[in-house]
Amino acid sequence: MTLLEVDGISVSFDGFQAINGLSFAIGEPELRAVIGPNGAGKTTFMDIVTGKTRPDSGRVLWGETNRNILGQSESAIARLGIGRKFQKPTVFEDQTVRENLAMALKDRRGPFSVLFGLPADEGRLLDFAEEVGLAAQLDRLAGELSHGQKQWLEIGMLLAQEPRLLLVDEPAAGMTPAEREHTTDLLKRLARRHAVVVVEHDMDFVRRLDCRVTVLHEGRVLAEGSLDHVTQNQDVIDVYLGR
Template identity: 80%
Template sequence: MRLLEVSGVSVTFDGFRAIDNLSLAVEDRGLRAVIGPNGAGKTTFMDIVTGKTRPDEGRVVWGEENANLLKLRESRIAQAGIGRKFQRPTVFEDQTVRENLAMSLKAPRGPFAVLFARRAEEGRIRGIADEVGLAGQLSRRSGELSHGQKQWLEIGMLLAQDPRLLLVDEPAAGMTPAEREHTTDLLRRLARDRAVVVVEHDMDFVRRLDCRVTVLHEGSVLAEGSLDFVTSNPDVIDVYLGR
């Protein structure tokens, strides 16, 4: 089932066409990598989906009810189930891992939910910490974590919001080989239950993800398919890989 559909979207900044009639669809679960040269429109694509940028034309449709994301504010889009992780981790460094995750949890609803919130919250926090590989770091101040651990914490903070779609920007940047391997396993595991879209420049990391790849160029889709398929495309070699 299609979870997100971007159709005929274009946007221009000061005469520069950053997105040009872009159309692509994301299924309700699974892993997708988006690659392309600088200026291809990768960041603008994420900005449009999350409501940060409004396109000049086109449609962005979300979920089973075909909700028009272009009519929603950024906060409402996040509440609808779209989480975005930027390249540089943004965690509260003076707070512990537990406190970061607790602040990110969805607020309980109803009197009975509030009554039992603390016990459920602690269980949820421990479950998320275990899922991202920080089960032994809950009491540690977040500023003391390694770069990779901060990345995992931010992913955990997004998971606390129960997103249906995760947009992840260059997760492998600055990581050690061991952290990159852990991140690969984490993203592939998360994609079993939700959609995960990874924007990445590191082709070795993309190959480890072993997923469908979309190549953007000049704001539109240049090629799509397996990594081997797109990297054998002469146009992709010319505009991206050959540089």
């Protein structure tokens, strides 16, 4: 089933055409990698899907009803089930892993529960911590974690919001080889029950994801298919691989 469909969106900033008639669709569950050179429109694409940027034209259709979600606020779109993880981890470093996850729980939004530390569902917290590989780190301050562990914590916080679609921006950046391997396995597991879009520059990391790849260039889809398929496309070779 198609979960998200971006239909013919275009947007320009001060005369620069950042997105140019872009169409894109992803099912649930599915893992998709989005690649492309700097300026291809990858970040703007995510900004539009999450409500940060309003396009000049086109539609963003969501869910079983194909509801056009353009014009809704970022918070409303997040509540629909669209979650985004930025490249730089944004965790609360002075709080423990457990406290970070507790603050992110979908049904624990009331200010009193956060301010006064009312009990959260410990079982759910443990599930999310185990999913991302931090079950043994629950009582550590987030600021003490390695870069890779902070990335996993942020993914755990995203999962605690129970999204159907996860947009993950350059998760492999700055990670050790072991952390990259763990992240690959994590994203592939998550894609068994979620739609997961991974924006990434590292081609070796994309190859390990072993998924369908969408190549963007000048705000439109240049090619789509397996990594081997798109890297043999002459247009992709010319504009992205530089050969």
